[in-house]
Amino acid sequence: GENVEQHPSTLSVQEGDSAVIKCTYSDSASNYFPWYKQELGKGPQLIIDIRSNVGEKKDQRIAVTLNKTAKHFSLHITETQPEDSAVYFCAASWNYGGSQGNLIFGKGTKLSVKP
Amino acid sequence: DAGVTQSPTHLIKTRGQQVTLRCSPKSGHDTVSWYQQALGQGPQFIFQYYEEEERQRGNFPDRFSGHQFPNYSSELNVNALLLGDSALYLCASSFLLQGSETQYFGPGTRLLVL
Numbered sequence: 001g002e003n004v005e006q007h008p009s010t011l012s013v014q015e016g017d018s019a020v021i022k023c024t025y026s027d028s029a030s031n032y033f034p035w036y037k038q039e040l041g042k043g044p045q046l047i048i049d050i051r052s053n054v055g056e057k058k059d060q061r062i063a064v065t066l067n068k069t070a071k072h073f074s075l076h077i078t079e080t081q082p083e084d085s086a087v088y089f090c091a092a093s094w095n096y097g098g099s100q101g102n103l104i105f106g107k108g109t110k111l112s113v114k115p
Numbered sequence: 116d117a118g119v120t121q122s123p124t125h126l127i128k129t130r131g132q133q134v135t136l137r138c139s140p141k142s143g144h145d146t147v148s149w150y151q152q153a154l155g156q157g158p159q160f161i162f163q164y165y166e167e168e169e170r171q172r173g174n175f176p177d178r179f180s181g182h183q184f185p186n187y188s189s190e191l192n193v194n195a196l197l198l199g200d201s202a203l204y205l206c207a208s209s210f211l212l213q214g215s216e217t218q219y220f221g222p223g224t225r226l227l228v229l
Contacts, residue, residue, distance in 0.1 A: 006157075034217070043119075043205055043220035044158065051215065089157050100209070100216035102148060102171050105157030 002027040004092050006106025013080050014114055021109045023090035024072040030092040032100060033066060033073045038087045038108075047088075048075070080113045087111070117142060119208050119221035127227045128196050136191045136224045140208030146170075147189040148218060149181060152203040164189050193226075201228045 003026040013019050025033075031052035036044035050057045050064045050073065057064050061080075066073040077084055087110050091103040120139045128134050140147050146165045150158035160173035164183035183189045187208075193200055203225050207218040 004157075032215070036220070041222075043222045046217065046219060049217065091157075096171060099146070099165070099170075099211050100218075102160040102163060102173065103150075103158070103207075103218060104160070107157050108155075 002030060002092055002094070002104040004090060004104050004106045006090050006109060008109060009107065010110045010112070012112045012114065015080060015082060017080055019075075019077045019080050019084070019111055019113075021075045021088055021090070021111075022072060023074070023092075023106050024070075025092040025104075026071065027092070027094065028068075028071065029094045031095060032093040033064070034091050034093075034103070035062075035064060035075050036089045036091065038089065040086075044089060077111075080111075082113050082115050085111055085113045119144075119206055119219055121204075121206050121221040121224050123224060124222070125225045125227075127229065129229050130196055130198060132196050132228075133192065133194045134196060134226060136193075136204050136206075136226075138189045138191070138206030138208075138221060140187050140189070140206075141219050144208035144210045144219075145187050146209045146211070146216070147183060147187065148207045148209070149189070149191045150205040150207065150220075151175075152205055152223070154202070158205055161191070196228045198228050201226060 034049035038044045063076040090106045148163040149161040152158040163171040203223040206221045209216045
């Protein structure tokens, strides 16, 4: 089955710096890659996603890149702010009977942005 | 527009007991997925309900069962609770549009088994 590995497990940056989180997946059938942000005591919140027919997607300070050949995708956060501090999860999914299959998550990256 | 809601927020049970968790999907969503998130880990897929039937199931024992109602809300039932069932249980809802489906999560129910 699909396996998603996420690195690093913790990341500390200075406010204003960039942060990059990387994930690799094992199943070449995976075609959907969302990123979620989870704050303490809350459920995961979708921040950006990308599908396999696109190599890069950007939304303000957040961007995601996908390399299908190497089976890896990355989250880039620019101009980090203290409110970006949270745990970030990558996930992978695939087509399942005409719908989207379940999400397989990485183990998470705890991002700390120091003022 | 209300997002995904879950109840209760917290729950304490003892080993061997049974528990029922509830989820109301985001307005317009017809599919509900349940995940278990152990402390410090990523969510793990339990099962997914669509049109009141279990459509997909993860690697969880049949002590975990569910139901979806005609209004698309869903319940997760866990029988014969074990200490290892202590976790945050997350519900996610989605709607298939042009072949793609995005899952939106609720705040979760934190279950503690003593």
